[in-house]
Amino acid sequence: MCTLEKRGSVYILTLTGNDEHLLNPSRIDSISAALHRVRGESTATPSTCTALITTGEGMFFSNGGDIPWVQSNKQKFLFMMSKIRGLLTDFMSLPMPTIAAVNGHATCAGVNLALCHDYIFMRKDCGYLYINFNDVGRLPTFPYVRATIRAKISSPAVWRDLIMSAQKIPATMAVEKGIIDAAYDTVEETVAAAIDLGEQLVMRKWKGHVYAENRKLLFPEVLQALSVLETDESVKNSLIVPIKDPASRL
Known part of the structure; x- marks a missing residue:
């Protein structure tokens, strides 16, 4: 599901396998265990x-989110979205700088996962950011989805492109739109740049608990939204789509 290694003072969390890295309870538990460590x-x-x-x-x-795992079941859907919310809360509260080295496609909750990091780097030769609510006829009814996008992306024009136009945004365009911090030619260069930044930040010798509190002060609306529990009402327009539709993602 994932691996965790430490190079000097920099941890590298890698989602493993040559699959879509869908966020289901098993994968989330694996990532959460790494973050706990x-x-x-x-x-x-x-x-x-x-x-x-x-x-x-x-x-x-x-x-x-792993739609096939949900099987159009409301309770399983609520459970999965609760797990995703908990995972994003973990990232937003870590007592250290965090960098997403986006190695490929990030869709819906995958975009939120990247946005819950302090910095985002992305490879140019493969991958895009994509939020497909309009393409699959679903509303983003979970508060943390909206709050994260609005807090981490400053431009309403970019919200329009990402949400209203369901635009697939590659790395170079994502830099231009201010969604990510930098783009690199290959995944190897992307990860190397992330490690280099991580090492530079570590050299600042910041206190982790102070860093975490400052993040909370900067993004209180995201932390507040991440505290909102899932309800039956939030399911009404969010899920229950045919599992056979491979483009349906959360």
């Missing part, structure tokens, strides 16, 4: 500064 080690030695990089194998960063 990172948080625990950082808290145990508060004088040691660290950074976290998240990337993936293959052509997908994450293709969103």
Whole structure:
């Protein structure tokens, strides 16, 4: 599901396998366990500064929520979205700088996963950001979906392109639109640049708990939205789409 390695003071979390890295409870639990280790080690030695990089194998960063796992079942859907919300909360509260090295396609919840990092790098030769609510006839009724996009992307024109036009945005365009910080020719260069930034940030010797609190101060609306529990009302226009539709993602 994922691996976690440490190079010096930089942790590298990699979503493993040559699949779509769909966010289902099993994968989320695997990632959450890695984050728990990172948080625990950082808290145990508060004088040691660290950074976290998240990337993936293959052509997908994450293709969103695992619709086949849900099987159009309301309770399973609510459970999965609760797990995704918990995962994004973990990323937003980590006591260290975080960098997403987006290795390929990121769709819907995959976009939110990237946006919950402090910095986003992306490869140019493969992948795009894509939120397909209009393409599949679904509303983004979960508060954290809206809050993360509005907090991390400043331009209403970009909201229009990403949400209203369901535009597939490649790396170079994502830099131009201010969605990501930088784009690199290959995945290897993307990860290397993320490691380099992580090492530079570690050298600042920031206190992790202070860094985490400053992030909360900057994005209170995201943290507030991530505290909102899933309800039956939030399902009404969000899911229950044919499983046979491979383009349907959350």
